[in-house]
Amino acid sequence: MTDRGPIPDPNRLLSGHNSNEILPAYDSETAKSYVLFNMNSTAAVGPWGISYSGNLTPDDTGIGTWSEAQFLKAMKEGKYKGLEGSRPLLPPMPWQAYSQMPDEDLKAIFAYLKSIKPVENIVPAAKIAGM
Numbered sequence: 001m002t003d004r005g006p007i008p009d010p011n012r013l014l015s016g017h018n019s020n021e022i023l024p025a026y027d028s029e030t031a032k033s034y035v036l037f038n039m040n041s042t043a044a045v046g047p048w049g050i051s052y053s054g055n056l057t058p059d060d061t062g063i064g065t066w067s068e069a070q071f072l073k074a075m076k077e078g079k080y081k082g083l084e085g086s087r088p089l090l091p092p093m094p095w096q097a098y099s100q101m102p103d104e105d106l107k108a109i110f111a112y113l114k115s116i117k118p119v120e121n122i123v124p125a126a127k128i129a130g131m
């Protein structure tokens, strides 16, 4: 983040919230009325808890071991890791907005993601409100 807005970091393209980045403290009173993002826009605090953007690169810590079917399940049904029985994907991942995309388009996105530079990064586990 800069004083003119965000600048993409090509070395970390689509690799999700950096596991080395500790979130700064926030005012929990303010957080009751706002959705807060960290400066890198990789983590968000809201009524659902705290979510961290996923590693979508083809490393084993990302989607490297995912099948196309898993990706379609994540995007169309909002399932974490695209696995049956896993928890729902949290906001701000707008999966509901993508769920109507034709399979052909989702498959093209998956093929693109499998083609980018793998980045090793284990994204921290989400903190789900009330759990």
Ligand code: HEM
Residues within 6 Å of the ligand: 051, 052, 053, 054, 055, 056, 071, 074, 075, 079, 080, 081, 082, 088, 089, 090, 091, 092, 093, 094, 098, 109, 126
């Ligand atoms: C075409 C665009 C997008 C694609 C292909 C995509 C893909 C994905 C996938 C596959 C996951 C699941 C990762 C996993 O289970 O390990 C995910 C999670 C996530 N995405 Fe997206 N995403 C997109 C757009 C967005 C946007 C626009 C945002 C935020 C504004 C976002 C925020 C997140 C967050 C916070 C998570 C983690 C959710 C959780 O832990 O429950 N995504 N995304």
